[in-house]
Amino acid sequence: MSQLAHQIGSLLFCPDCGTLLNLPRDEEHQVACEQCGHLEPASSYENIEIVTRSHPEAFPSALLQKRKTQTKVHEGEDALLKVTEKCPSCGHMEAFSKEMQLRSADEGSTILYTCVKCRHGWRVNN
Ligand SMILES: [Zn+2]
Ligand SMILES: [Zn+2]
Structure with a gap:
């Protein structure tokens, strides 16, 4: 030994x-x-080893940076345009209109209508 x-x-x-x-x-x-x-x-x-291992001081930044929950502003009826249009369902003469652009330029745009009275929805192609 x-x-x-x-x-x-x-x-x-x-x-x-x-x-x-x-x-x-x-x-x-x-x-x-x-x-x-x-x-x-x-x-x-x-026994003589000098410990040089560094501590992981930094936490994952993703955990620290809590993202604020974005509150979606719901598009209410106030943002819609109220137009004079005859409802095909109940005959009411007021409807909310919203123009929706189609992807194909040839088809033009489509206007979505929603009856103010009975909430019936329909669309009209331009
Ligand atoms: Zn020796
Ligand atoms: Zn209606």
């Missing part, structure tokens, strides 16, 4: 020949002295 390495500061030296031992690589359980072949257990380094 050989001796453990001599520790000077954060460095380990071979107890047999005094050679500076290399740091153990990942998953290496022992460090071999390059001069004499002394095997130093990697656990010897654990």
